[in-house]
Amino acid sequence: MANDREILRELWEGKLPVCFKLDLDEVVEMQQPDPFYLMVSRVSYFPLVIDKVRKHFLRYVASDKMDQVMWLDYNGQPLKWHYPIGVLFDLLVSVDDLPWTITAHFEKLPEEHIYDFKTKDDMEAYFKSCLKEADVLKFKGQLVSSMQIKDHKQLWMGLQNDKFDQFWAVNRKLMELSSEYENFRHIPFRCYVGDGYKQALVKPVFENGQHKTLKDLLDELFPGKQTKIKTHGINPPLETPLQWMSEHLSYPDNFLHLCVEVC
């Protein structure tokens, strides 16, 4: 069970300073808008945190664009905002480039690259589907499907309002091992390589009951290759047990998001 509160809390508290700028081509006012500085949570999603940014930039864009979705790019690359913010940062940016400068757009949403999240409900639906997938991997999906709407709501509102206790009060149940399962059936994870990510069915223990470590997972996925792993802005030691990692280092969607650099 995920009971190492210190780690969980520390993960939750992870923040990134972001400097939002509006695409200059889209500015219709005479005056240039000031950049908007914001501390965002690593474990959250961009659609949940950019309301203030949008409000700030709104009066500088053409009135017919005002009801458009505001999307983001970094270095000309549209941000896949269905990834957790921390994942995007670990993939694209290095700590030396802080604050993270992101350009906001109201026009020409690149629908082929990113999801068209018009409202937070769309984001919630996506988040829920991730949870469900993770649960299927861990416990054949019995937990999420038996969860009450109220609990779903609490989980989502906890994430949205940055309430650790509220979120974990529910998430704890999803991470709890029952008498039926001494370990998760499979570890829900995504290994980001290049432009996409790799997923596979990996059990947390070997046939003989011995616990697998992060190294074992990498050996299974990238046999014979040297890899470098980053998640939550850190390089977890390779001897970390997978089961523990899944319980403690998963993002709120219950997935381990590992950014892999194959050497």
Added chain:
Amino acid sequence: MPSSILFGINNEGRVHTLSTTGSFWRELPYGGQEFKKLSALPHFLWALGGDHQIYVYVHGLDIPIRVREESYENERWYPIEGFSSKLLPTDRHQYSDASGSTNRSMDTIRLPSMAWQWEGDWKLELSLEGQPLDHNGWTYAMDFPSQFHPKKQWTSCVRRRLWVRSRRYSAMNSWCAIAPLHKDATSEPFIDISIGGQSVPGAEEGTMLVWAITNLNRVMFRMGVSTKSPEGIRWNDVSVPLGCEICQISVGSTGLVWASLACGRALVRGGVTRDNLQGSNWIEVRNPAANLRIVQLSVGTNAIWALTHDKHVWFRKGVRGESAGVSEDCAIGSGWIEMVGTMTLLSVCANDQLFAIGADDRRVYFRTEVTQSDLTGKRWKTLTAPLQVSRASSNASLNRDKFHRSIQMLGRPSSMYEPASLRDYNEQSHSAPTAPTSLPLNDASTKFETQPKNPKAWSPIHSVGSVVGMEVHPETDESIWSECSRDSCIFGDDEELGWAEYEAPWSWVEAGACIIEHSQIPNWFTIANGSSIDELDQPWRNKILDALKYRLNDGDKYVDYEMAVDTSSWIQTGEARVSLKKSAYFECCLQLEWQENSGTLTILNPDGASTLASFSLSDISCIQNCSEPGNPRLTIQVPRLSPPEVKLQFASDNSLEEWQTHLHVTCSKIHNIVGKPNDSCVWSVTKLGDIFIWDPTELEKNQLREDEFYVQKYDLSGKESPIKVALRVGCNPGSVITLSGCFSEDAERIGINLDADSTYKIRSKAHVELENTVLHINPRFSDDFVVRNTMIDGKWGKEERDGVMPFARGQEFTLKIVTTEDAFILFVDNQKFCSYRHRLPPQSVSHLSIWGRIQPYRLVINSPQIIIDPYNVFWRQIGGHVRKVESCNIGVTWAIGYDQTAWVYTEGWGGGFLGTMESHNIHPMTDSQDYRVYENQRWNPVTGFASAGLPTDRPMWSDASGKQKRLKDQVKLQSKHWQWISDWMVDFHVPGGVDKDGWQYAVDFPASFHSNKNFTDYVRRRRWYRRCAVSTTGPWQELGHTKLLDVSLEPVRDDLDTVVSVWALASGGQPMIRVGVSKHNPMGNGWEHVSSEKPLSSISCGPFNKVWATEKKGCACVRVGITEDTLEGEKWIGVESPSGGALKQISVNTIGIWAVDNLGRLHVRINVSSSTPQGTHWQTITPDPPVLSSGTHTKCFKQVSVSRIGVWAVTDGGSMVRRLGICPNNPAGSGWDIFPSERWHYISIRAFN
């Protein structure tokens, strides 16, 4: 969950223990005897030795087992000789019991066995019903079956006196052999033993049932086994049906007995009830299949488990232990169900949890997920607790050699060399002791209190141990019990070396003394479980944590960045039902708005359009749960507003707790309450068992200070005379009251009074109010002088009117009243005007009142003492459910639950509804309570007693008063945290006594009930009860197994490292002191029993050398001879009870000795001085009208708490009051300050100084 013990026997026949709070098996000190079988209840272990004799082991009891033997000496009066021991032939024996029916000649009263010792010689009882008798102890009556009186009258023809002598079970913490059946112990050895029956429905508390089987297949029932008589009296042969050869027997917690037969079938004992503990008949039950023989059975409460000879496990469905005595179907169940797994032994706990020993690996298994709804559980889990071997134990090499040698020398085969199996008895040799036990001689004459503190220095095992030529080394074996109960005082603490771990094959496991919940499994399965505490020390974990912490190491650069999610202000909305001004509940919307550092609670109409009430969270003084079953409710106290309390009813417990949490968290923020509460907190408990604290230092911080004074300022401008201002503090010497104002042009007579609370006298059954004015200042402008006077009980005294008139009409003035030890000194415009000698104690001043043509501006009180305004008190809730809390001024705090469990405060906070959020150092807690309903019946000539009453009668199912209808099936639990732990059962322990079906009889309903039906009795009733338990969390740790009635704590010195003197009463009323309690060790080390002839009901200590207690009979007693070195003191001295009342509860401290009696009156001990430390008499304080109107249904006082500086009390209606005006001249004080909140049950202000 109290810690408890699982027992096991390894393949060498050595007994091991595994505590639910530990994770290692530890060996019980070896005393030279191997064991084959064990059967246990908490504290009582019965075993079948390797020699096939029966042994008892009593352990872990804090209170010695003591039995008081009584013998009444009877005499009759004859005209010439006077009283003589010659009695009439029709009279009773010269020495008899209380009823006179049996001979109790003192020389025939012997110790039941050698495990008992006398404590002193026969002594006379020198009091009757709390009243002292003369030194001969005689009580007089007209004739024998009569009421005896302390005084001789002319009609007194007989007299009697009571001789008492106590005996004590001295074989505690050691094996004690039970006498064999025959003189030659080997002629009929035993083959099985089982103990149970600790909860036979309705049976006397402490009853235990022991069954055994001999090798002649005779079934033996041990008569008279109870907690007061651990070895019982004798074996009783219980006949079995012809041709039945019983091999093994098991008795469950409710007395249900199952036995397995040689033919493979089972026998069930039917009709085990409280009246017939042996049961009445055998019922045969078939084996699961014709070819499967049952070889072992284990009986829990509702679960019966069996093993067949092929080692398969079977569950018997349909058994209901509580009804097994009256219903055959419930005793035998309805069928066998096979379970997976192969085992060689099964053992069921009282709560039906199952342990087993694997058939092949000989490891101990636990059945997971056994619940009352699914008694069969889910799967087997291996216990992985390793065995710890101490150097002192049998497995250390030295002892092992010795043991081997001695065995070989005796040429005696031992179970040690073979895996113990259940069927190899006959080849064993037997060398049982010929006498039960023997004791060292020198103990017999010493009194208990002077005995060595360490009763382990000897052991009756010597006689048994000599069989193998070994002795125990008790001083080296502390660790076995220390985990579960530090105070079970068996072993010393000095064994550290030589621990080793090894895995042993087990031959026996015994779970009868083990209480575990399927939801709170002990730490016995660590390896199988994925995560454990070990992970916290793993290097990879620490690397990750460090890396996470330094992710944004130059975070300071970004402090100006706005947070994406703003958590500093928020709004919480919801729906509820509200009751304002005690109205009915109606729908409303709730809105809690929080911004930065302040918040507002708004109650709106359901449509949200209009506001019903709205107040700032800083106005809230207390948020109390006031739920009734099925109606989750909160009371929010806003004493300064109107209405002063708002009650909210929620749709569910969850929604209640959500709001409770929000309100608690926000109110705590407003009051700057974070973390650990201050040591000097006042603790209180509500009627629902919720715990609250008030931190006086918070008040102190917020109170104005000028120099040495606490200052309170009132702006009175704009107020019209007459005015009455509550001062909240008396005029203690040193205090200064300054009043400024202006007299009108037309001012005539003006009154400026310092009033005390009125005296109330009862005249013709009504209270008459008699006013008291301590200082009356009365400027009379037409007469040109100022009158000073005092009114005592409505009567003015002699006026003082000398001095020049300092005031003038139409002029402003400043009046300063300085209180000194013996007088008030009055200054007008900074000129001394006069002084006025005290006629009433100035401390009793409670109000300032002003009348006449005057406009006051400003009132300033400078008091050397803190001014406590009850309206400024904020109560913070702490998790847990208890009945009472006691604290002391260095912050060591204990609590006692409704189930009499003692809890020690961990200095944490939170828990309960707060869950793990905002909590620190919290632990799981349980408590239990009984629901009671009365079944009422009336007699009619046709059908006899029937449940049809007269129309005027009470409901046929009612509460105790008969006013409320209470149906058994409609009784609801308080909240989701409670659950039933028993069925409805008839209560046989009702005051007044009951008949065999639990009925009590009376002439008519509102009457006193008695146990026997008389000719004139037309009604009867019986009480049913059902027990429920709550599980919650709180910053409390369970102390141990000893149940407590009362506790009192007092530091010996004033520094923080001081020892705390802790006096407590065990559930039987025996006084004890806790050794080694201090701030750093709030749980202390162990109990030390203090002898007391009479059971006590309440105890209080303060200062440490002053200990008062109340006896159950109602009088008080004082412990004398207490010094810093002998905290337990020397002896008790009796103090009479106040006239017409029996004392129930007492609280003492430097400020005085206060007690509550059974009529709800308060009594204060008067004339207490260093020469008369016991005082001379009680002064009675009856509740006066202000107290009676302080809360709904308030009729009397319920509890009082006394600190060094104050006296606070709680009334039966739940209001909290504070005594005013206490001073050395008036130890009883005068008047009450009443707190604005209700529903209180208990208060402890002992830490508040």
